[in-house]
Amino acid sequence: MERILVTGASGQLGAVLTKALQLKFGAEHVIASDLQFNKSFKGVFETLDVTNLEALKTIVGTYKVTRIYHLAAILSAKGEATPLKTWEINMSTFFNVLEVSRLLGVERVFFPSSIAVFGPNVSRMNTPQSSNLSPLTVYGVSKVAGENWANYYFNKYDLDVRSIRYPGIIGHQSLPGGGTTDYAVDIYHKAVKGEPFDCFLKASTRLPMIYIDDAVRASMELMEAPSKNLSVRTAYNLAGMSFSPEEIVRSIKKSYPNFEVTYRPDFRQKIADSWPMSIDDSKAREDWGWKPKYDLDTMSQVMIDNLKRYYNSVIA
Structure with a gap:
């Protein structure tokens, strides 16, 4: 049976992915970890700073870990406030995961990449898998x-590293975490609470997005795919849906017709303008059968229903 370690398990993606892995493999076979203890998790939880190589090595060795989902990282908007710290944390943690996995025989590693790898010099519509990567x-x-190091460890050490270029991830389970696409999470909270929303992007800024259940399913499906089927060892393009702030507002107004939004673009607008507007994920579809289940209106209804239950329970 697999023994799975999740780093950054308390984050937006990590919290939902960890619970999905527990359902599939059993809570006793999934080790959740993060910088601080999280009592909301059932099962095994380890406090772990992934910049500490020896601490990571101890956990992997003690639990005889066979797979690692390495999700610990500083995201795009927060990262711009402290660029050197962001580089140090994001890279040192991944190097530690790669080295410990190589030395202790971890069978598979998952590394989350992002549409942030693209820069303004790519085709922004239906951005191809093999595009120039010049991020801002x-x-x-x-x-x-990280993508290039994943490819290097696969070719040099035969370490089975797998990766996805996530679009913006939208989910009701946690608050925004510092990403440029996180307006599309916050906007639902404001709508359900009956508050106006101040958007930090222009109304027409179209970006690729994905509902969190699809993102989790894609991650697990990629990790379950036979190695011989995989033709990409950097990171797979992944698409769910693409929309702009004005489109998500129209979708929300089907439930909240009086919802008010203002647009005040800030430094994140430049970041968004350098990213794709839509993604070509044909390689993921061909190699491991990827297919999203959620479109914008389906996602809006699920987000609103869940957030209404959440805020009603808080008030109660």
Whole structure:
């Protein structure tokens, strides 16, 4: 039976992915970890700073870990405030995961990449898998480097590293975490609470997005795919849906017709303008059968229903 370690398990993606892995493999076979203890997790939880090589090595050895989902990182918008720290944390943690996996025989490693790897010199519509990668953020730079190191460890050491270039991830389970696409999470919270929303992007800024259940499913499906089927050892393009702030507002107004939004673009607008507007994920579809289940209106209804239950329970 697999023994799975998740780093950054308390984050937006990590919290949902960890619970999905527990359902599939059993809670006793999934080790959740993060910088601080999280009592909301059932099962095994280890406090872990992934910049500490020896601490990581101890956990992997003690639990005889066979797979690692390495999700610990500083995201795009937050990363621009402290670029050198972001590079140091994002890369040192991944190097530690790669080395420990190589030395202790971890069978598979998952590394999350991002549409942040793309820069303004690519075709922004239906951006191809093999595009020039010239990102404008340190987060994107760290992800490009991570993709190349994943490919290097696969070719040099036969370490089975797998990766996805996530679009913006939208989920109701946690608050925004510092990403440029996180307006599309916050906007639902404001709508359900009956508050106006101040958007930091222009109304027409179209970006690729994905509902969190699809993102989790894609991650697990990629990790379950036979190695012989995989033709990409940097990171796979992944698409869910693409929309702009004005389109998500129209979708929300089907439930909240009086929802008010203002647009005040800030430094994140430049970041968004350097990213794709839509993604060609044909390689993921061909190699491991990827297919999204959620479109914008389906996602909006699920987000609103879940957030209404959450805020009603808080008030109660």
